[in-house]
Amino acid sequence: MKLWNSLLLAPAVLLCLGLAGCQDECESCEYGVPAAPYALRAELFRSGIHVTWKDASDNEEFFIVERAARSSARSRPESSAGSLATPSQPQAFGHHFLELVRLPRNSEDYLDTEVYVGMTYSYRIKAVNAAGSSTSEELEVAFP
Structure with missing residues (x-):
């Protein structure tokens, strides 16, 4: 079950890893x-x-x-x-x-x-x- 949860979260983490200041950008876009x-x-x-x-x-x-x-x-x-x-x-x-x-x-x-x-x-x-x-x-x- 832990492996399945990790795989579900992986795409979101990967998307954010490539962006500098991802949290700030996501908050502004909100x-x-x-x-x-x-x-x-x-x-x-x-x-x-x-x-x-x-x-x-x-x-x-x-x-x-x-x-x-x-x-x-x-x-x-x-x-x-x-x-x-x-x-x-x-x-x-x-x-x-x-x-x-x-x-x-x-x-x-x-x-x-x-x-x-x-x-x-x-x-x-x-x-x-x-x-x-x-x-x-x-x-x-x-x-x-």
């Missing part, structure tokens, strides 16, 4: 994919663009800040706030997003200092854990 950040805002400074958001989840492991860029010379929709940020539909910007930085859980802001005059940037934030990721709406900002 709660599912984190909720997407929301309420993205941006403020322009001489030193860069300060992007803020609201953390909607309590189970993210980290955040990823992504950015796409294009020249401001192309036409873009005007926002009611002038050159400040306006949320847009995903993929509306038409550029590939690149990862800028990974930030620790509970982060709600990032100062992007790698910006250039005459460029328009689109930002999005991902909340990530072992179960997957959720992406915020996009935020478009012109750096005059």
Whole structure:
């Protein structure tokens, strides 16, 4: 009987042996994919663009800040706030997003200092854990 019980438990043990930090991953997955950040805002400074958001989840492991860029010379929709940020539909910007930085859980802001005059940037934030990721709406900002 002991041999039979050992054989029944063996597959579960073998699955976990191959994964680093298996217990942590299993616990994160238990709660599912984190909720997407929301309420993205941006403020322009001489030193860069300060992007803020609201953390909607309590189970993210980290955040990823992504950015796409294009020249401001192309036409873009005007926002009611002038050159400040306006949320847009995903993929509306038409550029590939690149990862800028990974930030620790509970982060709600990032100062992007790698910006250039005459460029328009689109930002999005991902909340990530072992179960997957959720992406915020996009935020478009012109750096005059």
